[in-house]
Amino acid sequence: MAMLFMNSMELSKYFLDTDLDANKTLFILVSDTLENDYSDQKIISINELMPNANMLSLFDNAKKDEYKTQYVRYLQLAPINATLAVLQKYCIDDENHIAFLCSVTESQFKFFEIISDYLELVYGFKSYHVKEYIKAKKKGKLVNNNHVEVHGKIARQLEAMKVKDPNIESVVDSIINGRPESKNDKKKDKKKDKKKDKKKKKKNKKKGWY
Secondary structure (H helix, E strand, O other): OOEEEEEHHHHHHHHHHHOOOHHHEEEEEOOOOOOOOOOOOOEEEOHHHOOOHHHHHHHHOOOHHHHHHHHHHHHOOHHHHHHHHHHHHHHHHOOOEEEEEEOHHHHOOOHHHHHHHHHHHHHOOOOEEHHHHHHHHHOOOOOOOOHHHHHHHHHHHHHHHHHHOOOHHHHHHHHHHOOOOOHHHHHHHHHHHHHHHHHHHHHHHHOOOO
């Protein structure tokens, strides 16, 4: 399954040309400006993948090599590296596409390109910028990832990280699934609680407790 990178303008301009099923695509916002109202479970935010302010200042000051070096070191940190590993696993195992999104302004910092290169170097996992994907598809040159090989590298990376930090899975889970409770969630929880209360009352009445 495909893993793509794009900015918000490219999403509206090119995504349809990929012929990917949007219902089988997990959209991941990596942005300080794109907002997520958390009403759609197929849209999540992982701002932890954003370069920090110190790194971005290096890019602005034309120290792009140092910027890339520091950002790659950041990607190698256990929680971030493990998050990327789990996302690749999700893409392969659940046969879902993943589309990473940032704003047009944020895309100038080229961090998606660095993530894509990192995934290929460390895991042998080929991902694409959305325009690159469309071109490769038209020419019949899309690379099929070797799932067995990628799986093996993911397993070894995660195992090594677990040795250093036994709680790494819960850390990754909080990064991927951690989000503020939405109004919709609260409404659903209230409905569930009401249903539970009704069932309890029925059971208690049968038992003659009140």
